[in-house]
Amino acid sequence: MEIRIKDEFIKLGQALKLAGVVEDGVEAKYAINDGLVLVNGEVENRRGRKIHPGDTISYDGKDIYVIG
Structure with missing residues (x-):
């Protein structure tokens, strides 16, 4: 799957949400903190x-x- 960003960078939590693999920032936080x-x-x-x-x-x- 690909995500396109317009800016120089995007934060990891936002990228996961943009890709649709997490529902919200809380889910992204737990996935990242759990080393997944x-x-x-x-x-x-x-x-x-x-x-x-x-x-x-x-x-x-x-x-x-x-x-990009």
């Missing part, structure tokens, strides 16, 4: 992590490709 989200193949536990075009987010068996 990977960014570029590494576990990420910062909800505010800046995600740029070219990054890949993995969650719940889905890969999300960020494009």
